[in-house]
Amino acid sequence: MSERDDSYSFSIDLPVRNEWKNIDLLRTSVQNCFAAVFSDIDGCHTVSIVTGELLENAMKYGSWKNTDKPVSFRLLVEGDKKTTTVSVDNPITPGDESVDALQTTIAWINQHDSAEEAYRARLLEIASAEDDPGASKLGLVRVAYEGNCTLQAEVIGSTLRVTARLAL
Amino acid sequence: MSVENLSDGDLTIEVGSDDEKAIVCMWKGRSTQRSPGGVLNPYFEQLLTDAAAKELPLEMHFETLEHFNSSTISTLIRLIQNARAKNVPLVMIYDARLKWQRLSFEALRVFDKNDKKFELRTTE
Numbered sequence: 001m002s003e004r005d006d007s008y009s010f011s012i013d014l015p016v017r018n019e020w021k022n023i024d025l026l027r028t029s030v031q032n033c034f035a036a037v038f039s040d041i042d043g044c045h046t047v048s049i050v051t052g053e054l055l056e057n058a059m060k061y062g063s064w065k066n067t068d069k070p071v072s073f074r075l076l077v078e079g080d081k082k083t084t085t086v087s088v089d090n091p092i093t094p095g096d097e098s099v100d101a102l103q104t105t106i107a108w109i110n111q112h113d114s115a116e117e118a119y120r121a122r123l124l125e126i127a128s129a130e131d132d133p134g135a136s137k138l139g140l141v142r143v144a145y146e147g148n149c150t151l152q153a154e155v156i157g158s159t160l161r162v163t164a165r166l167a168l
Numbered sequence: 169m170s171v172e173n174l175s176d177g178d179l180t181i182e183v184g185s186d187d188e189k190a191i192v193c194m195w196k197g198r199s200t201q202r203s204p205g206g207v208l209n210p211y212f213e214q215l216l217t218d219a220a221a222k223e224l225p226l227e228m229h230f231e232t233l234e235h236f237n238s239s240t241i242s243t244l245i246r247l248i249q250n251a252r253a254k255n256v257p258l259v260m261i262y263d264a265r266l267k268w269q270r271l272s273f274e275a276l277r278v279f280d281k282n283d284k285k286f287e288l289r290t291t292e
Contacts, residue, residue: 023200024198024235027200042266042267042268045267045268046267046268048235049235052200053238056238056239119275120278123241123275126242126245138238138239138241139239142238142241146272
């Protein structure tokens with residue numbers, strides 16, 4: 001059995017304050033970290049897009065009203081030279097409708113033959129909405145399409161964890 | 169009167185003209201606002217009104233844009249529809265060498281009806 005090559009293994013694990021400006025700070029930081037390790041500039045930007053969209057989702061749909069706990073969420077980016085996993089944890093409240101909506105969106109993406117097909121279908125849905133839809137719900141579909149990755153959502157106690165797995 | 173440049177957070181849109189052949193908008197920086205439509209939608213309305221009055225097409229250049237979020241994509245869909253409704257030809261120009269731009273803009277071809285009202289172009 002060959003030894004595991006850990007020379008490219010990495011992990012970024014951070015608690016993040018839920019301030020919108022932090023999303024782009026983290027997105028660009030992840031992009032710069034990857035650029036320092038890997039030569040594939042497109043791949044670095046892809047990971048940053050996935051990170052940004054998952055963080056935006058957490059910020060928009062997380063439950064931030066419980067002031068008893070520190071108002072933060074968690075970003076974890078880890079992998080090696082072949083795969084990357086981006087996970088974002090955010091607080092939820094029992095019976096949170098946004099969790100069902102998120103699970104429904106992931107199931108909807110998986111119903112399509114490809115993420116590209118799902119993405120184009122979502123663009124047409126947005127166009128057919130009579131008014132500005134506000135929350136376009138395009139972020140997760142974009143993650144699946146542009147990141148070419150699988151999505152998973154799991155509830156752990158009062159936390160929702162959304163994970164995207166990318167093949168580099 | 170021409171529409172002025174836009175600056176919103178890390179995003180700048182510089183407006184110029186191409187020898188009076190088109191109204192040219194250069195997107196620079198990053199569009200990362202939580203609700204970009206709040207600023208972009210009324211700005212696009214001004215641009216479309218100006219283009220319609222001058223009977224010029226509207227050219228949106230994204231080649232030097234570093235990043236946009238999915239909410240910005242939604243505002244671009246609205247722009248495509250409003251331009252068509254106002255009969256203003258709309259052209260979006262992107263850098264196909266950048267994977268993220270290629271993927272984002274190629275998907276917008278679902279709105280290209282071959283009627284010259286909406287066109288996607290790439291830079292070489």
